[in-house]
Amino acid sequence: MLKTFRIGGIHPKEYKISAGKAIQPIAIPDQVIVPLSQHIGAPCQPIVKKGDVVKTGTLIGKTVGFVSANIHSPVSGTVLKIDKALDASGYRRDAVYIKVEGDEWEESIDRSKTLVKECILSPKEILEKIAAAGIVGMGGATFPTHVKLTPPPGTKAEVLIVNAVECEPYLTSDHQLMMEKTEEILVSIAIVMKAINTRKAIIGIENNKRDAIEKFTQAAKAYSNIEVVALKVQYPQGGEKQLIDALLKRQVPSGALPVSVGAIVQNVGTMFAIYEAVQKNKPLIERVVTVTGKNMKNPCNVLSRLGIPVSVLIDAAGGLPESTGKVVSGGPMMGKALASTDIPVTKGTSGILIIPTLEAKRKSMKDCIRCAKCVNVCPMGLNPSLLMNLTEYEIWDRAEKNSITDCIECGSCSYTCPADRPLLDYIRLGKGKVNGIIRARKK
């Protein structure tokens, strides 16, 4: 029996139609827009101004505080302006507009393809390099990686978990990256194990990626203490807490960090970025993006510089079909619907999903029939139907008591509801409200 997490879960149709498509680089357009907030935490402070000439890899945004991540220019050219730009959050936020001129890289970056296995840096130096390169969780959460790799004093990770689950339907960017950059990822795992001083690493891969499981199982033999585990296909297994439960049979308590059960989880795309940062001095300026959708002519995996408008990527996949109803950044379960195709690719853009008109609109909601299917699928063991009602009637104390803040917003409840009730919409709202109340109480 394949391992999986123990509470709830769903299995949506996979639609991994871009699987096996080799990663193609995207040609750089004339202008890029680089948002200064591409991560969870404080937005960066811009350190360039209008007219400044930048190279590919030049630092353009510096961190403010510990929970933040540097931003580098993904292209070479001239800074046009620093202005508001619409991003995937739906807000207009500060971004650096750069006019592209050629593609000249910072000299410190090693652009060769040769695999660099040796790493003589100390753990501290490794972490500093990761922080300097502006690496964040690339599975979509975009939490600064150096923060995650620095557990609070008194805690220690016994095991590094590499999240190669890619449980979202449609997305294949991690899968393809694993097929093409197997060795680099394994080197990176060894580096991170050294940085956080752990003896053991586990790579969790869902069983719908048999080729990747085989490739990694073979390649990992050359490394010590790296184990590859095939997992049953089950959403949301890529959720940090779910993955730890699936692999270690340990459940992170409510409100605690994964390191409290001895684990640190990193996405496989993040691992590759760490390899490039530590071994090649390359900051995070590009990423693999799956561009896909049922009606797309050429669903594919592309390597895109950050800051390129998603419309350029969509064109590479055959252009926007007439039947387009919705453009989503990320997967269909947790991705964000974009208000415009001018929005740029950022560090967290794992995929661009084009949803046809027919599927884009929700059905009207019916009265709850209390079938409890939402309760059965909730991976956190919550009662979504109750939480929705409590939010609707603004009964915050009971919402808090019923652990609304534990919700990981995976959307399994809304996905499942036979009465088409927007459970997660309400719960998200209630969660924000209750979190606010808790913060106010602590002050």
Added chain:
Amino acid sequence: MVVSPSPHVHSGDNIQKNMYGVLIALIPAFIVALYFFRLDALIITACSVLFCMGFEYLIVRFIMKKEPSIFDGSAIITGVLLAFNVPSNLPVWILALGCLFAIGVVKLSFGGLGNNIFNPAIAGRIFLLISFPAQMTTWPSPVTATSVDAVSSATVLGVLKHSPESLPTIMEMFLGIESGSLGEMSAVALLIGLIYLLCKKIITWHIPISIMAVVAIFTGILYIFNPIPMYNPLIHLFSGGLMLGAIFMATDYVTSPMTKRGMLIYGAGIGVITVVIRLWGAYPEGVSFAILLMNAFTPLINNYTTPKRFGEAVKHG
């Protein structure tokens, strides 16, 4: 372009699918009913469904002034279940009253599907049982090869209570060769329905199995100390409305608890009350009263039981 919060896909599950799934699961029991009661079974079931749908349409349309959704399947289920809970020779006008009570009072006066506290079919059956006790407890014998003429006879539980020497065998009860209401005859047909419901994930095992287990354990303990037919757990499992109630009536989404723990408490409650009424109550059968009583406790159970939270079963090492 549409901009909306995630998730952007839906399972495609809907209320109709679940309701029609329950109806499909009722087909084996219906075939058994047709086999034993012939045309009567068809007439009673068809009339009951038509009355329920008709009353729902008229009341929603002209009294509640809303758009009726009689094809969501819930009124059809109420119709079928009510028909399955009455003798096959019940006068049709009495049946119509039962349907009116079930749909009009029990379901729609609370706001319709999803908002009712009691299961409409159960409440309808009890309404008829109390209002028309004679007609509701005169069962024709099933038409079988040996007894072609339908004559009125007592159910197994009636026999058990009043003259336990003339019981059918357990196997006869299991297959359904006994007297009883239309749809409760054959335990095996109802169990096939249960398997279908579980496979299609329309219900979970918690409610039906907890009811059956508690009934079997409760009577089983008594049977160990005093092995008379009255306490025989197999008779209690395979006779009367236990299977029909446990599989199709107690599992009604709207009127049963939402958490697994709640479902087990609710099922156990139904099991205990059923046995108590059957053994020591005035009525030979207690399943419908047990379900109705536990329906009333459902909001309370929901309030005091939580699902098993993530992190509750923390295991280190």
